[in-house]
Amino acid sequence: MGKLSRALQKAADERKHTQPLARPQPTQTARQPLPFAIVPQSQENGRTPDPHLVCLTGECPEAAEQVRSLTTKLLAVSAQSPPQVIAITSATRVEGKSIVAANLAVALAEMDGSRILLIDGDLNGPAQHDVFAIERERVLNDVFSDQLDLPGSIYATAAENVHLMPARSSAKDEVTSISQERCKQLIEKVRRLYDFVIIDTAPIMASAVTGMLAGAADGTLIVIRMNKTSRHTVRRALEELNRTGAQVLGCILTFSKHFIPDALYRFVGTTTDLYYRGYGKRR
Ligand SMILES: Nc1ncnc2c1ncn2[C@@H]1O[C@H](COP(=O)(O)OP(=O)(O)OP(=O)(O)O)[C@@H](O)[C@H]1O
Ligand SMILES: [Mg+2]
Numbered sequence: 001m002g003k004l005s006r007a008l009q010k011a012a013d014e015r016k017h018t019q020p021l022a023r024p025q026p027t028q029t030a031r032q033p034l035p036f037a038i039v040p041q042s043q044e045n046g047r048t049p050d051p052h053l054v055c056l057t058g059e060c061p062e063a064a065e066q067v068r069s070l071t072t073k074l075l076a077v078s079a080q081s082p083p084q085v086i087a088i089t090s091a092t093r094v095e096g097k098s099i100v101a102a103n104l105a106v107a108l109a110e111m112d113g114s115r116i117l118l119i120d121g122d123l124n125g126p127a128q129h130d131v132f133a134i135e136r137e138r139v140l141n142d143v144f145s146d147q148l149d150l151p152g153s154i155y156a157t158a159a160e161n162v163h164l165m166p167a168r169s170s171a172k173d174e175v176t177s178i179s180q181e182r183c184k185q186l187i188e189k190v191r192r193l194y195d196f197v198i199i200d201t202a203p204i205m206a207s208a209v210t211g212m213l214a215g216a217a218d219g220t221l222i223v224i225r226m227n228k229t230s231r232h233t234v235r236r237a238l239e240e241l242n243r244t245g246a247q248v249l250g251c252i253l254t255f256s257k258h259f260i261p262d263a264l265y266r267f268v269g270t271t272t273d274l275y276y277r278g279y280g281k282r283r
Pocket of ligand 1: 093095096097
């Protein structure tokens with residue numbers, strides 16, 4: 001059996017064993033009402049969401065299905081208490097993090113009644129306002145600098161039950177004033193308001209804020225662009241994440257050139273698998 005046939009067979013077997021979506025366990029603290037200042041998003045700005053936001057746009061049902069399957073696997077990481085706050089990062093730029101984060105948020109919201117907050121924590125190159133076609137006026141940066149209360153920075157999106165806290169590119173001194181404590185406080189607040197919080201971040205090796213956010217999250221997923229990012233680079237990113245105390249849950253391989261079911265947004269259970277299975281460029 002050829003390599004491709006084996007991959008297809010494996011993907012088909014995996015699909016057979018996909019579990020139905022699990023509901024998250026109720027959080028210990030009583031659920032609080034949602035922030036009251038959420039601005040309903042009209043699509044009057046004439047912009048439309050990024051077509052790669054497949055879970056919302058329906059552009060590519062196969063890819064959307066893979067994100068849903070990824071969601072299931074993610075929740076199965078710990079059936080008793082699935083990660084509630086999940087950071088998405090990568091080693092380098094343009095590996096597909098923002099699109100994965102946005103799709104994951106929409107897929108999680110499809111679970112009955114789950115409320116999701118997507119935080120754009122990439123203060124170097126925020127993208128979620130473009131992905132969801134949101135006109136952002138108040139942003140995460142203003143919350144960090146105490147110029148805004150948390151609810152004022154949260155927007156409703158075109159996806160039901162998905163709220164977005166957008167960001168804007170920040171000046172260097174603005175970033176250096178952000179502390180680990182600040183990130184923890186923010187996450188503890190939003191944890192009480194939402195069933196899941198997804199944090200899109202800048203590449204771990206390019207931003208100290210990413211380490212702070214990942215360290216404060218329950219788990220971190222590392223997005224790896226296939227045939228681009230070397231194993232050596234991924235290893236360095238993992239070392240950096242370990243230093244911040246981040247709990248790495250697994251890897252998502254993106255930009256697969258060949259459409260192999262389950263490979264487009266493949267969730268690799270353990271990061272070492274990645275090397276043994278021979279993904280990523282050798283160096
Ligand atoms: N699986 C995919 N297949 C093809 N194109 C994709 C895929 N995922 C994302 N893209 C496109 O690639 C570009 C980069 O994606 P994205 O913004 O998600 O990457 P990123 O890792 O967040 O980048 P950055 O490091 O700049 O924040 C975007 O134009 C996006 O629409
Ligand atoms: Mg991005």
